[in-house]
Amino acid sequence: MTKFIHTLGSALLLLAVSLPAWNFDARAQRDPNQTFQGQDYLCYEKHDLHFYQNYRWFAAEMPLKVYIPPVNKAWGAKNPAMYTPLVQQAFLNWSKAVPKMRFQWVSDPKQAQIMVLWQEKYPESEVTWGRAAYPTPYLDKKTKKIRHKSTLFLAIKAQDGTAMAPGEALFSEDELLAIATHEVAHALGLGHSGHAEDLMYHAMYARFDGSWEITERDRASLQRLYDLPEDLEISPCNG
Numbered sequence: 164m165t166k167f168i169h170t171l172g173s174a175l176l177l178l179a180v181s182l183p184a185w186n187f188d189a190r191a192q193r194d195p196n197q198t199f200q201g202q203d204y205l206c207y208e209k210h211d212l213h214f215y216q217n218y219r220w221f222a223a224e225m226p227l228k229v230y231i232p233p234v235n236k237a238w239g240a241k242n243p244a245m246y247t248p249l250v251q252q253a254f255l256n257w258s259k260a261v262p263k264m265r266f267q268w269v270s271d272p273k274q275a276q277i278m279v280l281w282q283e284k285y286p287e288s289e290v291t292w293g294r295a296a297y298p299t300p301y302l303d304k305k306t307k308k309i310r311h312k313s314t315l316f317l318a319i320k321a322q323d324g325t326a327m328a329p330g331e332a333l334f335s336e337d338e339l340l341a342i343a344t345h346e347v348a349h350a351l352g353l354g355h356s357g358h359a360e361d362l363m364y365h366a367m368y369a370r371f372d373g374s375w376e377i378t379e380r381d382r383a384s385l386q387r388l389y390d391l392p393e394d395l396e397i398s399p400c401n402g
C-alpha cells in the first residue's frame with residue numbers, strides 16, 4: 164500500500180511543479196504558510212524520504228547533458244538568437260552558486276538528460292509561465308543503474324492579459340532569465356521557498372522589477388540537497 168502511494172506520488176510530482184503567473188495577492192501579502200524560518204527551505208514543502216532519496220541527480224550523472232532547441236521562427240521573437248545563451252545562463256547561475264551542479268550542452272536531444280521544450284505561450288487556462296519536472300528516476304536497462312531525466316517547459320510570451328507591460332507580451336531577456344533560472348532549480352530537485360525574497364518563492368514574479376537574485380537561502384537549500392548522502396535513509400525533514 165505504501166509502495167502504491169509512493170508510485171502515485173511520483174507520477175503526480177511530474178506535473179506538480181509549476182510556476183503560477185503573476186498573482187497580485189501574492190505580492191501584496193506574505194504567504195500565510197510561511198512558517199519555516201531556517202537557513203534553507205529544503206523542508207518547506209515537506210516531501211517524504213522517497214523524494215529526497217530519488218528526485219535528485221547522482222554525482223555520477225554530472226555533468227548533466229542539456230538540450231536546448233531554437234525557438235520557432237513563426238512565434239515572432241524579436242531576437243531569436245538570445246534564447247539559447249539565456250537558458251544556458253540560467254543553468255550556469257546555479258553552477259556558480261553550487262559548483263557541484265555541472266552542465267554540458269548537447270546538440271542531439273537523444274543524449275539529453277534535461278530537455279528544454281519551448282512554446283509560444285501557455286494557454287490562459289494554465290496559470291503558469293514556466294514548468295519543470297523534478298529529476299525523475301528510471302532504471303537504465305544497459306547498466307542496471309538508476310538514472311534520471313527531466314524536462315523544462317519554457318514560453319517566450321506571457322499569456323494574453325497577463326503581460327507585465329500592456330501591449331507587450333514577449334518576455335524581456337531579464338524576465339525570461341528569472342523564469343528559466345527558477346525552473347532549472349526544479350529540474351535539479353529543488354522545491355519552493357516560503358520567503359518572498361527568494362528566487363524559488365512560488366510567485367517570484369513579484370521580483371520582475373529586475374531585482375531578482377539567487378539568495379543565500381536559495382543557494383544553501385540546493386547545496387544542502389546535494390550534500391545529502393546518496394544512500395539517504397532518514398528524511399532530512401524529520402525532527
Ligand SMILES: [Zn+2]
Nearest residue numbers: 180181182365
Ligand atoms: Zn516553481
